[in-house]
Amino acid sequence: xxxxxxxxxxxxxxxxxxxxxxxxxxxxxxxxxxxxxxxxxxxxxxxxxxxxxxxxxxxxxxxxxxxxxxxxxxxxxxxxxxxxxxxxxxxxxxxxxxxxxxxxxxxxxxxxxxxxxxxxxxxxxxxxxxxxxxxxxxxxxxxxxxxxxxxxxxxxxxxxxxxxxxxxxxxxxxxxxxxxxxxxxxxxxxxxxxxxxxxxxxxxxxxxxxxxxxxxxxxxxxxxxxxxxxxxxxxxxxxxxxxxxxxxxxxxxxxxxxxxxxxxxxxxxxxxxxxxxxxxxxxxxxxxxxxxxxxxxxxxxxxxxxxxxxxxxxxxxxxxxxxxxxxxxxxxxxxxxxxxxxxxxxxxx
Numbered sequence: 058x059x060x061x062x063x064x065x066x067x068x069x070x071x072x073x074x075x076x077x078x079x080x081x082x083x084x085x086x087x088x089x090x091x092x093x094x095x096x097x098x099x100x101x102x103x104x105x106x107x108x109x110x111x112x113x114x115x116x117x118x119x120x121x122x123x124x125x126x127x128x129x130x131x132x133x134x135x136x137x138x139x140x141x142x143x144x145x146x147x148x149x150x151x152x153x154x155x156x157x158x159x160x161x162x163x164x165x166x167x168x169x170x171x172x173x174x175x176x177x178x179x180x181x182x183x184x185x186x187x188x189x190x191x192x193x194x195x196x197x198x199x200x201x202x203x204x205x206x207x208x209x210x211x212x213x214x215x216x217x218x219x220x221x222x223x224x225x226x227x228x229x230x231x232x233x234x235x236x237x238x239x240x241x242x243x244x245x246x247x248x249x250x251x252x253x254x255x256x257x258x259x260x261x262x263x264x265x266x267x268x269x270x271x272x273x274x275x276x277x278x279x280x281x282x283x284x285x286x287x288x289x290x291x292x293x294x295x296x297x298x299x300x301x302x303x304x305x306x307x308x309x310x311x312x313x314x315x316x317x318x319x320x321x322x323x324x325x326x327x328x329x330x331x332x333x334x335x336x337x338x339x340x341x342x343x344x345x346x347x348x349x350x351x352x353x354x355x356x357x358x359x360x361x362x363x364x365x366x367x368x369x370x371x372x373x374x375x376x377x378x379x380x381x382x383x384x385x386x387x388x389x390x391x392x393x394x395x396x397x398x399x400x401x402x403x404x405x406x
Contacts (some may be wrong), residue, residue: 060213060247061155062132063396064213064274069133071106072392074098074345075144076120078112082384083144091120093380094144095116095127097348097388099133100376104343108395110186142179143384144167147269148205149179151197154246160396161222162187163245165204170264171228195399200245202238203229207267208327209242212274214309217242220256223265252306256299256403259283260291261327261385262334264361269335269389271299275367278308279315283336286321286356291332297322317367318381322354327383339378340364343394346371350378350387355393370405 076094077083085091098107109124111117117136125131141149148170149160164183168175187197208223224230224238235253242248258266272282280303285293303316325335337360341348347368351357357375365373378387 059155059157060245061246062152062209062217063155064211064247064277065074065394066276067103067213068397069344069394070397071108071142071395072101072341073108073110073146073150073395074101074148074392075110075141075149077138078116080112080140080142089380091123093377094129094391095123096128097376097391098124099127099129100348100374101341101343101392102133102345106135108135108137108315110137110139110141110146135191137186139182139185139189139190140178141182142175142177145207145390146393147207147386147390150206151183152204152206152209152246153394153396154195155396159196160298160399162192163198163199163200165200165206165335167204167205167386168203168229170205171226173263175227182388186216191381193259193398198245201240202233202241205264205267206393207264207269207386209246210268210273211246212277212308215247216252216309217246217250218249218254218268218272218280218306220254220266220268220271220272222255222277223258223267225251227266254299255304256304259295259334259336260332263385265379266333267390270334271338272303273338273340273389275364276315278312279317279367280306281317281319281338281340281364281367283338284318284320286323290321291324292321317363317404319360320356322352322356322360325352325354325382333382334385335378335382336387337364339389341373341388341392342368342371344358348375348376348388349373350382351375352379352382353363 077090151164210218269327319337
């Protein structure tokens with residue numbers, strides 16, 4: 058069976074988001090969250106459709122009202138009804154692969170980032186999504202692996218970038234060794250080369266160092282990565298270690314990757330004053346554009362410029378993300394791309 062995990066720059070059918078509700082961590086500031094999600098959906102909708110997953114019909118009605126008030130086209134929005142504990146679609150939604158040319162959902166087990174948070178509904182999210190209108194026609198398989206989508210990134214040439222602490226973690230996959238993990242990456246995602254990093258998480262990161270907060274492929278030979286904001290950056294040591302390890306990686310033909318450092322923003326505090334894991338590496342690639350987190354920081358402009366240079370065929374578009382990161386994530390964490398051709402089956406919902 059020919060199996061491939063498409064790179065994020067492959068043609069997309071839509072972007073999936075999970076709408077915030079009063080059962081999530083957004084409950085105390087739901088209005089702010091809905092405003093931020095609406096702005097994010099509007100930015101996506103300029104380039105491709107959006108699939109909004111809602112807890113129930115009441116949340117669906119509220120979401121559609123907010124989205125249309127923000128200027129989103131109703132024709133470019135589909136919905137699905139699935140309950141969840143949170144809104145981090147990247148980590149709880151199934152991962153789409155191409156299996157003999159057909160889209161297949163790979164549902165990895167989810168355990169609340171190593172048991173840190175309540176996750177009963179999130180753990181069922183993939184199974185329930187595949188039973189919802191529009192998704193039931195897709196292929197589906199369960200992987201014997203606890204894995205969040207934010208923990209992996211592919212170069213589209215058989216390489217998978219993974220940060221060891223977020224996968225080979227006894228709280229996630231007790232007893233799993235590197236060789237067995239690589240075998241499962243090959244079985245489920247068609248991976249030929251696993252590119253391992255070993256970097257501690259950024260300050261405030263509850264994911265144990267998801268790679269989508271650290272380093273991301275821009276094409277088969279280019280990696281954009283988080284860099285320190287300056288010598289006083291609390292993540293300076295970790296990011297220096299990241300840069301050294303990325304420099305040692307090689308492409309499928311044995312060449313070093315071209316590295317694009319993304320300047321770090323200054324400290325973005327949460328409500329208690331604790332540093333949040335704000336990083337420009339959490340960008341989202343969509344059709345014809347790359348959406349770049351904006352933190353109302355002086356580094357926003359340089360980050361957009363560097364990503365524009367790394368994606369010459371796409372528009373680099375800043376999207377406000379300060380609200381998001383105070384809950385621990387950003388644009389990529391909140392979203393999951395769907396393969397080309399899937400939106401047509403969802404558009405009537």
